[in-house]
Amino acid sequence: MAADMDASSVLDVRNLAVSFRTDRGEVPAVHDVSFTVKPGETLALVGESGSGKSVTSLAVMRLTPPAPQASLTGSILFRGRDGQVRDLATLAEHEMQAMRGNEISMIFQEPMTSLNPVHRIGDQIAEAVRYHRKVDRQAALDRAEELLVLVGIPEPRKRLKSYPHHLSGGMRQRVMIAMALACDPSVLIADEPTTALDVTVQAQILELLKELQERTGMAVVFITHNLGVVAEIADRVMVMYAGRIVERGGVVPLLKHPLMPYTHGLLRSVPRLELAAFGQAKLEAIRGNVPDPTRMPQGCSFHPRCDHAELGRCDRTIPILEEAEADHLVRCHRWRAIASVEA
Amino acid sequence: MTIAMDDQHGPILDVQKLSKTYSVGGGLFGRSRQSVRAIDDVSFQIRRGEVLGLVGESGSGKSTLGRTVLQLTEPTSGSVLFNGVDLTRLNRRQLKPLRPKMQLIFQDPFASLNPRMTVGRILGAPFQIQKLRLSRAERDERVVAALGAVGLTEHHLDRYPHEFSGGQRQRIGIARSLVMEPEFLVADEPVSALDVSIQAQIVNLLLEIKRKLDLTILFITHDLAVVGHISDRVAVMYLGRIVELADTRAVFSAPRHPYTEALFSAIPTLDPTVKRNRILLKGDIPSPLDPPSGCAFRTRCRYALPACAEAVPPLREVGQGHLSACIREDLNLAAPLAA
Numbered sequence: 001m002a003a004d005m006d007a008s009s010v011l012d013v014r015n016l017a018v019s020f021r022t023d024r025g026e027v028p029a030v031h032d033v034s035f036t037v038k039p040g041e042t043l044a045l046v047g048e049s050g051s052g053k054s055v056t057s058l059a060v061m062r063l064t065p066p067a068p069q070a071s072l073t074g075s076i077l078f079r080g081r082d083g084q085v086r087d088l089a090t091l092a093e094h095e096m097q098a099m100r101g102n103e104i105s106m107i108f109q110e111p112m113t114s115l116n117p118v119h120r121i122g123d124q125i126a127e128a129v130r131y132h133r134k135v136d137r138q139a140a141l142d143r144a145e146e147l148l149v150l151v152g153i154p155e156p157r158k159r160l161k162s163y164p165h166h167l168s169g170g171m172r173q174r175v176m177i178a179m180a181l182a183c184d185p186s187v188l189i190a191d192e193p194t195t196a197l198d199v200t201v202q203a204q205i206l207e208l209l210k211e212l213q214e215r216t217g218m219a220v221v222f223i224t225h226n227l228g229v230v231a232e233i234a235d236r237v238m239v240m241y242a243g244r245i246v247e248r249g250g251v252v253p254l255l256k257h258p259l260m261p262y263t264h265g266l267l268r269s270v271p272r273l274e275l276a277a278f279g280q281a282k283l284e285a286i287r288g289n290v291p292d293p294t295r296m297p298q299g300c301s302f303h304p305r306c307d308h309a310e311l312g313r314c315d316r317t318i319p320i321l322e323e324a325e326a327d328h329l330v331r332c333h334r335w336r337a338i339a340s341v342e343a
Numbered sequence: 344m345t346i347a348m349d350d351q352h353g354p355i356l357d358v359q360k361l362s363k364t365y366s367v368g369g370g371l372f373g374r375s376r377q378s379v380r381a382i383d384d385v386s387f388q389i390r391r392g393e394v395l396g397l398v399g400e401s402g403s404g405k406s407t408l409g410r411t412v413l414q415l416t417e418p419t420s421g422s423v424l425f426n427g428v429d430l431t432r433l434n435r436r437q438l439k440p441l442r443p444k445m446q447l448i449f450q451d452p453f454a455s456l457n458p459r460m461t462v463g464r465i466l467g468a469p470f471q472i473q474k475l476r477l478s479r480a481e482r483d484e485r486v487v488a489a490l491g492a493v494g495l496t497e498h499h500l501d502r503y504p505h506e507f508s509g510g511q512r513q514r515i516g517i518a519r520s521l522v523m524e525p526e527f528l529v530a531d532e533p534v535s536a537l538d539v540s541i542q543a544q545i546v547n548l549l550l551e552i553k554r555k556l557d558l559t560i561l562f563i564t565h566d567l568a569v570v571g572h573i574s575d576r577v578a579v580m581y582l583g584r585i586v587e588l589a590d591t592r593a594v595f596s597a598p599r600h601p602y603t604e605a606l607f608s609a610i611p612t613l614d615p616t617v618k619r620n621r622i623l624l625k626g627d628i629p630s631p632l633d634p635p636s637g638c639a640f641r642t643r644c645r646y647a648l649p650a651c652a653e654a655v656p657p658l659r660e661v662g663q664g665h666l667s668a669c670i671r672e673d674l675n676l677a678a679p680l681a682a
Contacts, residue, residue: 048538049509168627169401198400198565200624203609207623225539228611251615269543273610273679276571276595280394280550283572285543289508305540 005077005085009036010186010219011060011104016074016089018052018059024294026071029055030243032321033074039186040213042220044234044251046227046266050290052243053223057189060221061106062088062096078104081186102132105180109192111172115164121148121175122160128182147178152208170201177208184216191223206233227270231255236327239263242291242301245321249328259330259339262286262302300333308334353427354388355527355559356412361385361421363404363411367632379631381407383583385421386658389527389559394550396574396591397563398606402628404583405563409529412561413445414438425527443473443523450532452512456504462515463500466490469523489521492552510541514548521552528553531563546573567606571595571679579603582631582639585658589665596680599667602640604676622677638669646671 005012013035019028030052037043047053055064064070076088080103088096088104100106108114116124125147126140135143141160148156151174164172173193180188190209194202210233213220222233230237230251237254239247239262247260258264265286288305291297297304303314313333321331324339332338363382382404389395399405410416412423414430423430425445430438449455456465466486470477477485487497493514504512513533520528530549534542550573553560564570570577570591577594579587579602587600598604608622624643629635635642641651650670658668 048540170627198628199567199609200400200605201627203611203621203623206611207621226611227539228613231613231615232611234615255613255615266539267613269540270613271543271546271566271568271572272613273568273571273595273607274612276568276591276680279573279575279591280553281572282547282550283543283569285547286540287544289510289541290538292508 005079006036008038009077010039010079011037011221012075012077013056013060014075014077016056016059016072016076018055018064018070018072020065020070021068022294027293028243028296029293030059033240033245035238035245035248037187037219037221039219040217041235042213042222042233044230044237045221045223045240046225046230046237047240048225048266048290050242050293051240053240054191055243056240057106057191057221057223060088061100061104061189062091062093063106078187098132101128101180101185102183103185104187104189105183105185106189106191107173107176107180107193109195111169111176111196112164114176115172117164119163120160121162121164121167125160125175125179125182128179132183143182144178147182148175150181150212151175151178152204153178168201169197170204173197173201173205174208177205177212181212181216181218185218187219187221189221189223192225193222194229195224195226202229209233227255227267239266242296243293244301244318244331245329246302246331247329248321249325253325253328259324259328259335260302260332261306261308261334261338265305300331308338310334354424355391355426356389356561357422357424358388358412359386359422359424361408361411361423362419363407363416364419377632380583380634381631382411382418385583385585387578387585387588389561391559392557393576394553394560394562394574396570396577397561397580398565398567398570398577399580400565400606400628402582402631403580405580406531408580409447409531409561409563413447413529415447439473443469444525445527445529446520446523446525448513448517448520448528448530448533451536452509452516453504453536455516456512458504461501461503462490462495465504465515466500466519466522469519473523485522485524486518489518492521492555493518493548508541509537510544513537513541513545517545517548517552521556524556525558527559527561529561529563532565533562534569535564535566542569549573567610579606582628582634584639584655584668585666586640586668587666588658589662589667593662593665596678597662598676598678599661599665599674600640600669601644601646601671601674601676604678605643607679608677646674 016033018030019026033056045053058064059072060076077085078088079085122141122144125144129140129143145156153159153174194205234251237251238245241262247263268284286305299315299317300319303309319331319333321329324330365379366376367379368377397405411418470482534545574591577591578585581602587603605622605624637652638656641647656668656670658666661667
C-alpha cells in the first residue's frame with residue numbers, strides 16, 4: 001500500500017477533495033489539499049467561514065458523511081504507533097474506529113456541546129480509555145485522574161465526579177483535551193478550541209497545549225480564524241480560501257511577508273493593540289463577501305475581492321499552488337508582480 | 344468626578360449608581376434563595392457624538408448593563424438619564440415614545456432576524472410597533488434610506504435572511520436599528536460572530552453611519568483591539584463593576600487597573616518573532632453567586648495585598664478623567680503602547 005510516505009512525517013495528506021451532495025447539486029467543499037505534519041510540530045490551518053478548514057480536518061478524521069452524501073478522494077497517509085503507514089481514506093469504518101481517539105484525536109470549538117451533560121466527567125474520560133485499552137473500570141478512572149492532573153484541573157479526584165455543568169468553559173475545554181489525550185495520540189486535531197473562550201482563558205489553553213506538546217511530542221493541526229493565535233502557537237501555516245490552499249509556509253515568513261493578497265488583506269484587517277488609533281478610526285477591510293460555494297467565481301476564487309486582480313487572467317484560470325521560496329507556496333497569478341512592487 | 348461636558352446640553356446619557364440584582368435558586372418557599380449582582384453600582388456618562396467602548400469577559404455584566412441602560416431589563420436601583428429624562432422613573436407607556444431614539448444592535452445576525460420575514464417586513468416592523476402615523480411614502484423613504492446607509496438597496500427588500508451572508512445580515516440588523524432615526528445606539532458585540540475580513544467592514548460602516556447621522560454609540564465587546572480603534576473612551580468591567588474608565592489613549596498607554604493590564608497581556612500579537620512575558624491569569628472569573636470580599640479581582644491579581652480583601656475599592660480619579668478601582672497607587676503596569 002501507500003508506503004512511500006516522507007519518513008519524517010506522521011501525517012501526509014495528498015490531493016484531498018471533499019464534496020457534498022445537496023439539492024443544488026454536487027457542491028465541492030475542499031479541492032486539491034496536500035500537506036504534511038511532523039511529530040512535535042504545530043500546523044495552523046487558517047481560513048474564514050466556508051474556506052474548507054473544518055471540512056479538511058473532519059475528512060482527516062474520516063468524520064465527513066459517508067457516500068453518497070459526501071465524496072472523499074485523495075489519500076491521508078498516517079504513520080501508526082507500530083511504524084506502519086496506513087491510508088486513512090481507504091480504511092474500513094471499524095479500522096478507523098480503532099485509530100480515532102486512539103492514535104489520532106480531535107477537540108472541538110464548543111466544550112459545552114461536546115461533553116455529555118448527563119454523565120460524570122470521570123466516566124466520560126474513562127470511557128475513552130476503555131474503548132481502546134483493555135483495562136478495568138478502576139484503572140480507567142485512575143488514568144482519568146492522571147489526565148485531569150495533566151491538563152491542570154485542580155482537585156482532580158473530586159472533579160472526576162463532577163458533571164459538565166459544574167465546570168466553566170475553560171475547564172470543560174481542559175476536560176475535552178484530557179479525553180483526547182487519553183490514549184497518547186500522535187496527532188491532535190484542534191478545531192477552533194479557543195474560539196468560544198475569553199481571552200484570558202484562551203491564553204491558558206494555548207499555554208497548556210504548548211506544554212503538552214513539548215511533553216508528548218504529538219503533532220497538532222490547529223484550525224483557527226485568529227491570526228494572533230496562529231502567531232502564538234504555529235510552526236507552519238496553511239491559509240485556505242474557498243476550499244483551496246492559497247498560501248502555505250513557515251509562520252514567520254507567512255505572517256511577516258505574506259505573498260497572497262488574501263493573506264495580506266486578512267492580516268491588515270485584524271485590529272491590533274499596538275496600532276490603536278484612539279477613537280473612531282477606520283479599520284482596513286477586504287471588500288465584498290466570502291463566495292457562496294454553489295456560485296464560485298471563475299478563475300481565482302479571490303479575484304472579485306482582490307485589488308491586484310488582472311482581468312482576462314485572474315478571472316479565467318485557477319492559479320496553481322507554486323513554490324515561491326523554499327517551503328513557501330502561494331496560489332496567485334500575480335505574486336511576483338505584487339512582491340516586486342511592495343519590495 | 345467631572346468630565347468635560349458637551350456645553351449646553353449635558354451628556355446624552357448619564358448613568359448613576361445602576362445596579363441589577365437577580366435572585367436565583369430557591370427551592371420550596373424560597374428559603375435558600377441567593378442573589379446575584381449582575382451589575383453593581385455602575386456610574387458613567389456618554390457625551391453626545393461619543394463612542395464609549397465597554398469591555399469585559401463573559402460574565403462581566405457588560406451585556407446586562409447595555410440592556411439595563413435601554414430599560415429592556417429593569418434595574419434594581421440607580422438612574423439612567425437619557426437627554427436629562429430619568430428612564431427608570433417611567434412606566435412602559437411613557438417609555439414607548441422614547442424608545443425609537445435608542446436602539447440596540449445584536450451580536451448574532453443569524454438569530455436576530457426572523458427567518459420567515461422578508462427584509463422589507465423586518466425593516467417595517469418597528470413602524471408597526473411604534474404605530475407611527477407616517478404615510479406609506481414616508482415609511483418607504485425611511486426604509487430605503489436605512490438600506491442605503493448600510494450599503495444595501497431596495498432590490499433586497501423581497502429577500503429572506505437566509506439569502507444573505509453573515510456580514511450582510513448584520514447590515515440588515517443595523518438598518519433595522521436606523522429606521523427609527525435613533526440618537527443613541529447600543530451595539531452589543533456587533534462583529535463578534537463575523538469573519539475577520541467582514542468584521543472590519545461592519546466596524547467601518549458603523550463609524551460612517553455614526554458620523555453621517557450624528558449618533559452616539561455604546562460599543563460592547565470583549566475585543567480590546569477593536570475598542571482601541573473605534574472608541575473615544577473605554578470602560579473595563581469585571582464581575583458587574585466598572586474597574587477602569589478613561590480616554591482610550593490613556594488606557595492603552597498607561598492602564599491603572601491590574602485587570603486591564605492582564606487583558607492586554609492575554610491578547611495574542613500578530614508577530615510570531617516577539618516572545619512576551621505574558622501575565623497568565625489563574626483560574627476563571629469567580630462565580631457572581633459567591634464573589635470574593637473586597638476587590639472582586641484580588642483572587643486572580645498578582646499585585647493583591649491583604650487590604651484588598653477588606654473593602655470594595657471605589658472607582659476614583661487617578662488622573663485627569665482617568666478612573667480606576669484599585670487601591671494600589673504604586674503600580675507601574677505594562678501597556679501595549681508607550682505613553
